[in-house]
């Protein structure tokens with residue numbers, strides 16, 4: 001039985017680039033973590049030690065810095081597409097490029113011109129892919145930590161011989177959300193506005209929906225993103241359930257009507273769902 005080289009790709013992971021636009025006294029900053037991956041005719045690098053087709057990962061890093069200067073960073077999506085298109089169009093052996101961008105968002109302190117504070121822990125994400133099939137962009141957010149102190153219940157679930165969980169009509173609902181949404185087209189110019197609208201829709205629905213389960217909240221959140229932007233095709237949501245367990249204070253002669261909780265970090269429920277269009281409108 002022979003041995004052959006299977007799938008392979010390579011790139012530079014996590015180039016941290018910070019760009020200041022300082023044309024006026026009111027600075028604008030963009031803080032990115034950029035990872036590039038290239039697919040193409042790289043067999044000889046593996047099987048013959050021939051680097052003729054290999055664009056060094058060091059060069060890929062340099063390209064990120066050079067493009068951050070010129071033309072600059074319009075948005076994570078625009079920047080990712082620019083880099084991916086460059087690698088495919090201008091570097092002959094490259095057939096496909098994937099650029100993953102994370103953005104750490106800085107907000108102005110008291111509307112200051114050059115004083116900022118990190119908005120976190122949430123991170124804006126995007127993956128721009130360019131290849132034979134054209135360009136695809138997936139935008140998203142990770143580590144969006146949200147909590148409701150009421151307006152959440154979990155009852156009526158299947159009970160078997162191992163069930164000990166008591167149904168509840170009032171509990172804390174908390175999660176650290178990862179959401180990724182796939183755009184119908186890479187050909188759009190409103191990336192920042194589209195991101196802000198999707199993020200707002202997720203937060204608004206998480207808050208406003210009276211939750212019967214995290215599953216139902218996620219469905220409503222995903223639906224809202226699709227309803228608000230007809231150029232988004234589907235939304236993937238990953239939500240660990242950060243359990244807040246009411247502490248029994250009876251041994252101390254105290255009541256605990258939903259006031260004191262133990263926050264557990266594991267094990268945790270992990271709810272994952274894709275919300276997509278059904279091709280029949282709506």
Ligand SMILES: O=c1[nH]c(=O)c2[nH]c(=O)[nH]c2[nH]1
Pocket residue numbers: 154165212213214215241269
């Ligand atoms: O929103 C929830 N969904 C579940 O599937 C589940 N399972 C569980 O034990 N608690 C919860 N909460």
